[in-house]
Amino acid sequence: xxxxxxxxxxxxxxxxxxxxxxxxxxxxxxxxxxxxxxxxxxxxxxxxxxxxxxxxxxxxxxxxxxxxxxxxxxxxxxxxxxxxxxxxxxxxxxxxxxxxxxxxxxxxxxxxxxxxxxxxxxxxxxxxxxxxxxxxxxxxxxxxxxxxxxxxxxxxxxxxxxxxxxxxxxxxxxxxxxxxxxxxxxxxxxxxxxxxxxxxxxxxxxxxxxxxxxxxxxxxxxxxxxxxxxxxxxxxxxxxxxxxxxxxxxxxxxxxxxxxxxxxxxxxxxxxxxxxxxxxxxxxxxxxxxxxxxxxxxxxxxxxxxxxxxxxxxxxxxxxxxxxxxxxxxxxxxxxxxxxxxxxxxxxxxxxxxxxxxxxxxxxxxxxxxxxxxx
Amino acid sequence: xxxxxxxxxxxxxxxxxxxxxxxxxxxxxxxxxxxxxxxxxxxxxxxxxxxxxxxxxxxxxxxxxxxxxxxxxxxxxxxxxxxxxxxxxxxxxxxxxxxxxxxxxxxxxxxxxxxxxxxxxxxxxxxxxxxxxxxxxxxxxxxxxxxxxxxxxxxxxxxxxxxxxxxxxxxxxxxxxxxxxxxxxxxxxxxxxxxxxxxxxxxxxxxxxxxxxxxxxxxxxxxxxxxxxxxxxxxxxxxxxxxxxxxxxxxxxxxxxxxxxxx
Ligand SMILES: Nc1ncnc2c1ncn2[C@@H]1O[C@H](COP(=O)(O)OP(=O)(O)OP(=O)(O)O)[C@@H](O)[C@H]1O
Ligand SMILES: [Mg+2]
Numbered sequence: 001x002x003x004x005x006x007x008x009x010x011x012x013x014x015x016x017x018x019x020x021x022x023x024x025x026x027x028x029x030x031x032x033x034x035x036x037x038x039x040x041x042x043x044x045x046x047x048x049x050x051x052x053x054x055x056x057x058x059x060x061x062x063x064x065x066x067x068x069x070x071x072x073x074x075x076x077x078x079x080x081x082x083x084x085x086x087x088x089x090x091x092x093x094x095x096x097x098x099x100x101x102x103x104x105x106x107x108x109x110x111x112x113x114x115x116x117x118x119x120x121x122x123x124x125x126x127x128x129x130x131x132x133x134x135x136x137x138x139x140x141x142x143x144x145x146x147x148x149x150x151x152x153x154x155x156x157x158x159x160x161x162x163x164x165x166x167x168x169x170x171x172x173x174x175x176x177x178x179x180x181x182x183x184x185x186x187x188x189x190x191x192x193x194x195x196x197x198x199x200x201x202x203x204x205x206x207x208x209x210x211x212x213x214x215x216x217x218x219x220x221x222x223x224x225x226x227x228x229x230x231x232x233x234x235x236x237x238x239x240x241x242x243x244x245x246x247x248x249x250x251x252x253x254x255x256x257x258x259x260x261x262x263x264x265x266x267x268x269x270x271x272x273x274x275x276x277x278x279x280x281x282x283x284x285x286x287x288x289x290x291x292x293x294x295x296x297x298x299x300x301x302x303x304x305x306x307x308x309x310x311x312x313x314x315x316x317x318x319x320x321x322x323x324x325x326x327x328x329x330x331x332x333x334x335x336x337x338x339x340x341x342x343x344x345x346x347x348x349x350x351x352x353x354x355x356x357x358x359x360x361x362x363x364x365x366x367x368x369x370x371x372x373x374x375x
Numbered sequence: 376x377x378x379x380x381x382x383x384x385x386x387x388x389x390x391x392x393x394x395x396x397x398x399x400x401x402x403x404x405x406x407x408x409x410x411x412x413x414x415x416x417x418x419x420x421x422x423x424x425x426x427x428x429x430x431x432x433x434x435x436x437x438x439x440x441x442x443x444x445x446x447x448x449x450x451x452x453x454x455x456x457x458x459x460x461x462x463x464x465x466x467x468x469x470x471x472x473x474x475x476x477x478x479x480x481x482x483x484x485x486x487x488x489x490x491x492x493x494x495x496x497x498x499x500x501x502x503x504x505x506x507x508x509x510x511x512x513x514x515x516x517x518x519x520x521x522x523x524x525x526x527x528x529x530x531x532x533x534x535x536x537x538x539x540x541x542x543x544x545x546x547x548x549x550x551x552x553x554x555x556x557x558x559x560x561x562x563x564x565x566x567x568x569x570x571x572x573x574x575x576x577x578x579x580x581x582x583x584x585x586x587x588x589x590x591x592x593x594x595x596x597x598x599x600x601x602x603x604x605x606x607x608x609x610x611x612x613x614x615x616x617x618x619x620x621x622x623x624x625x626x627x628x629x630x631x632x633x634x635x636x637x638x
Contacts, residue, residue: 025495025542032498057574059543060497063504091574098511108517338524339479 006031008038014046020053023061032064039071047072049081057088062095127335134331138261141253153259160263164225165271172220176208176275179216180282183207188291197291201301204283209310213275214317215362217268221322222354225264226329230350233333234343242334252334261326268322269315276314313369320361325354387449388413388546388578389434394443396426396433402441403429404604409597416572416579416592420614420625421599427582428473428550430599434580435470435548436461448545466494469539469577473550475531477523483510483534484519490542509537512567514560529556536564540571547571549581553588565591586626598622 005027007018017038021027039047049068054061065081072079084092111119145152187203233256236242242252280302287293332350336342389411397403403426411417421427432438434445436452445452447464456464477486487506491497497505510516513533523531536552552568553561565588571577572592583589589596589611596614598607600621607617615626 025491025497028501029496029498032501059505059508059541060495060501063501063508066508067500067504087574091570094570094574095508095511098514099508101514102507102511102516105517108520110520339522341480342524 006034006038010044013044014048015042015044016048016050018050018053022055022058023064024056024058025060028058028060028064032067035064035068036071039068039075039077042075042077044077046078047080049079050083051081051085051088052083054085054088057085057091062088062092065092066095130335131331134334135327137253138257138327141251141258145254145258151254152262156259157263157266160260161267163228164221164260164264165267168220168224168267168271169274171224172217172271172275173278175216175220176213176278177282177285179212180204180208180279180284181286182282183212183279184283184286185290188286198293198297198301200287200291200293201283201298202305204286205280205302205305206310208279208283209276209306209314211362213279214272214314214321215358217271217275217318218321218325218358219355221264221268221271221325222351222358225260226325226350226354227347229260229264229326229329230332230336230347231343233330234336234346237334237336238338238340238343257327257330260330261323264326265319265323268325269318272314272318273311276311309369309373313365317362317365320365321358324357324361328354328357386412388415388447389417389580390444390446391434392444392446394433394445395441396429396438397441398429398438400441403601404599405442407443407604409605409608411578411580411595413578414572414576415594416568416581418589418593418596419580419582419599420584420589420596422601422625425599425601427599431548431550431580431582435468436465466490466542467545469542469544469547471532471535471539471547471549471552474528475523475526475535477531477534477538479523482520482522483515483526483537486523486534487538487541489538494542505541509541510534512540513537514563529560532556533560533564536567540577543575544577546578546580549579549583551582551584553583553585558587561585561588562591564588568592598625 005020007020009016009018015038017035019031023031049065051065069079069081184200184204187200187207188197191197191199191203233242236256242256245252245255280299283302284295284298287298288295329350332346332353335349336346387410391407391409394407395402395405396407407430419427419430429438433440440453450460450464452461452464477483478489481489484506487509488502491502491505495502507516507519510519513536515530515533515537518526518530518534523534526534532552532555536549539547539549547568549568553564556564568579568581569592572579579592581593583593593611596608596611597605598614598621600606606619607614607622609617614622617623
């Protein structure tokens with residue numbers, strides 16, 4: 001900025017501030033603090049801002065001149081501006097006209113801290129009521145389908161099973177085999193102290209089938225399908241597709257939620273079984289590599305350790321987890337507002353709450369299974 | 376002033392030469408030629424779906440041209456430009472998209488302040504003052520703390536305009552700035568465009584269907600056709616004289632009810 005862009009002189013008891021050059025967004029950041037400083041040091045009652053030297057007016061310059069007026073008012077200085085070039089003067093007149101219109105209206109309130117608490121509380125209540133309503137509607141929809149099974153789209157369910165189930169197989173296989181290997185490693189040391197090495201197979205079988213396989217599958221389902229449901233339905237919500245379907249007479253619950261949730265609930269137990277097999281396979285590899293157990297011996301031990309209830313407990317868990325994850329994902333999808341970012345927020349929430357519900361449900365089911373078979 | 380920095384070649388700020396536009400290599404229109412002078416309000420007319428938005432997207436560098444040249448302020452403009460020069464040009468553009476295109480995570484105030492905060496070092500107070508001023512200009516100051524998702528279609532469009540003019544652009548591109556607005560607000564926006572041009576020398580390239588708006592502000596117009604490209608050009612008066620049927624039917628927008636058997 002040229003040094004003489006702002007000059008201050010006193011004349012007949014008035015402070016004259018002369019501005020030079022273009023008042024654009026490159027000049028204003030440097031000019032503004034100097035202008036404020038000059039006003040602060042004013043020892044006179046009257047200030048004149050002389051704009052003779054300015055070339056062209058920019059919104060930043062206009063804003064600066066307006067703020068300078070306010071600053072003078074605050075400091076009880078009489079302020080006037082002179083020699084504003086005609087274009088700038090006209091722009092200023094136009095702006096004043098618009099601002100006057102605003103002044104005639106009620107000014108909007110900036111939302112404060114208390115209203116944020118209010119919004120937050122209302123959100124929690126609305127969310128809880130919404131979840132209950134959603135679950136109720138889902139049950140009604142299931143009921144209506146059970147009465148007239150012809151109305152459910154089998155192809156759509158199969159499609160969802162393929163997307164949520166078959167396409168998740170590779171990742172379930174790899175992760176479960178690794179998990180079986182890890183459980184084997186962890187058990188090797190603890191078993192070695194109290195029993196022959198072959199009992200590692202018992203630990204792996206029980207650990208995998210009762211806990212690891214259902215949980216791991218559920219986590220994968222949350223990340224793949226729960227998130228996808230929330231994002232798909234959320235995007236449809238944002239683009240008002242769901243509103244359009246509704247006014248055409250479609251029931252979104254029947255049309256969007258049922259196929260997804262049923263497809264996922266059926267895929268869940270199947271994937272859990274796949275994870276069981278892969279986990280035991282991973283354990284077998286670990287047994288062979290680390291404890292030098294022959295795979296055949298290992299599998300024979302597995303067959304001794306395995307109980308039918310491991311299988312159906314896993315099955316029940318797989319079903320319950322998948323059902324919860326599917327409902328939770330869809331629910332958060334419907335909870336999306338009208339803004340694009342809300343899809344992201346809802347998807348994140350769907351994943352976090354999905355994992356929470358899975359683990360919570362796991363604890364509840366562990367208690368129930370314990371009551372039924374002591375041991 | 377941003378507009379002061381660049382002098383187009385011979386007062387021409389935007390030159391389009393033998394341009395072909397379209398998506399995925401498939402041309403929608405070819406051999407487009409026109410120029411826009413500095414400080415002019417240039418209007419693009421044409422039926423729905425003919426490719427006006429596509430042309431605008433190509434002009435502002437969102438779509439690569441399939442052939443031909445675009446020069447802005449004498450500089451060749453296109454995807455092969457250096458990133459820095461392209462960014463610099465983009466900062467001197469204001470663009471009003473057909474649907475407003477505001478950032479949905481920010482309220483109106485933050486949306487309009489965005490270009491000022493990113494591209495200038497103006498102090499907070501001045502930015503706030505500019506934001507209020509621009510929102511006053513589009514008559515939206517009552518919605519200053521609202522999220523874009525809570526605005527109506529017409530409000531979104533005006534908010535988009537406020538954001539586009541926040542940093543006093545060199546060229547303002549508007550996709551149907553007044554469609555969906557009531558006549559009084561539309562007239563106010565027309566007046567605003569004239570003010571921007573007159574007081575800040577902003578060049579405006581605007582798509583419009585509103586005959587009233589075009590009459591209010593257009594200096595030069597072109598009319599597009601899906602197949603033939605530019606079918607008419609000139610001032611509005613010149614366009615009205617054109618003897619092309621497609622041009623005439625644009626200005627003669629009424630049906631003879633008796634003839635159609637609807638009366
Ligand atoms: N992303 C896209 N990919 C492929 N084709 C597209 C795309 N967007 C638009 N089109 C096609 O290009 C043509 C022109 O579209 P464009 O949006 O430019 O029309 P327009 O003249 O702006 O219409 P309107 O007045 O209704 O806004 C249309 O036929 C449309 O089908
Ligand atoms: Mg368009």
